[in-house]
Amino acid sequence: GESVGLHLPTLSVQEGDNSIINCAYSNSASDYFIWYKQESGKGPQFIIDIRSNMDKRQGQRVTVLLNKTVKHLSLQIAATQPGDSAVYFCAENIGGSNYQLIWGAGTKLIIKP
């Protein structure tokens, strides 16, 4: 079946550096993508989303890039801080009457001091 996947299960980044978390999706009909952050012992929290009619969207210290040609999504975190340590999930929605989000397995971001 079609699924959202992640290239790396764990990413270690030096504090202050930029982090890039990647996500590959396989459903070309997907029209909406979303990133969530999950800290240990908590539920996922919304970070940023993007629709398929865009290729870039910026938030506070975060940028999401969408490349529909290669079905690739990335989350960039600028000046990574210790509080950014978490598992990051990408999710997609294939649109139409289906309101389900299909979630990737997650990438664990580790911040090195």
Next chain:
Amino acid sequence: EAQVTQNPRYLITVTGKKLTVTCSQNMNHEYMSWYRQDPGLGLRQIYYSMNVEVTDKGDVPEGYKVSRKEKRNFPLILESPSPNQTSLYFCASSLSPTTASTSYEQYFGPGTRLTVT
């Protein structure tokens, strides 16, 4: 404070003993959903509800029931729990995703860790 609450947070039970996990939101959201989270599998949707009295199956509905009699509550029912339902469960809510300009941003509860022996 806007929030999604779940109870209980932790539950250990035995095979076959019916249980209910409650979920409540105070944001007047139309859409509510239940997920289970297992290591390496991300979040998988069990059931969702677009509004009161409207529910539908997600990816892994077998062994679960839900009801949506009130807008704020969306309980998850396990009629006869089995060990393969041992998992971390999350309830989430959001505005209705039917509007093109509406985000699918979901607000998640703190999770319920269920162990079935």
